[in-house]
Amino acid sequence: MSERYFLIGTDESYEPLPLMIDMRKSIKEEYLEEGESYKQAGISLVNIRNSFDEHTKYPDIMDQGIFMLSDEAYRIFKLYEPATVIKRVLLMGESSDEAYEYIIPILKRIDCLSDRTTFRRGRYIDKGILIGKNIPDTALFKIPSVDGMSTVARLDFVESLLKRGMKGICLQALEIEY
Template sequence: MRYFLLKADKGYTYTPRIVNLHTQIDVRDLKKGSYYKIPKRFLLRIQSNPDTVYTDIITHPLFLISDKIKRVLEKYEPNLNYKEVILLDQEFGRAEKYHLPTLEELECLTPASVFNTDKSILHKIVIDINKSGDKCMFALGEVTNRYVIVRLDFVESMLRRGAKGFTLQEVETVKGGD
């Protein structure tokens, strides 16, 4: 099976830009052990812009997915929990609902992966697919920044439903140290 790094599509100039994240939640609580501290539903303001395009995937500063992606993900990962996030453009009176999934952080990088010195940036991703289990979407656990990996069949399901706003970069895979 093929796996990909899921990234925001830089071709979209006017995507939602969150302005009040740190006043609403403590980003340290995004880790599995303290995820319960984040409210089940919360509102985040975004920079006002009449040309904002609400893409199906937002990767920064939070990993958020649209209803469309959530419906697909629920078919592959029925036991995931989500926090509901409302993105509000106050000036133009527009609000869009997104979901913050509780992605499992897997430690599946191999020694062939290449990091920067503080392990915040991955220059080369090589994952051991035996350690990824049957997860269709997961976060890499060995790095400080969020890297979301998706499986090919899940990507195909998103694309069939017309999902937009993301790009894919294929990652190298090995099976148990091959």
């Protein structure tokens, strides 16, 4: 098992991102958990406001409330976790017939964030510390944090993404306590 982990999400400087205007109507976060995912539709439609102009950027990882992978990033993830249940999302423009597909992997929720973790502005993980004995042998998983759920990626998966030129990804190294 790799012993390096990262918080993974969308790079905030990778903009302008598409503005999702009705995600909560189409996708229920409580149904994106193991054992509950059968309640969420296999494919959901989410409207995007003014998103198909030449300046809008579609990152390979989007975590605007819900963690999603582009099709290309999902192909890499599938090499590491082929049995993961997924849901699909079509991002549709209001005034366009174009659509972008993203995949929502139904990730394990693991309580492995140490009490020694520090937060900035009371919400965001500043110095993340994971409890080593609680970390699962999986490439990607969720941890509960003050601001909801954060997604953690194992080093080998992160390296695979970066070697293949995935864009719009933000990484923050985590420490392990034993």
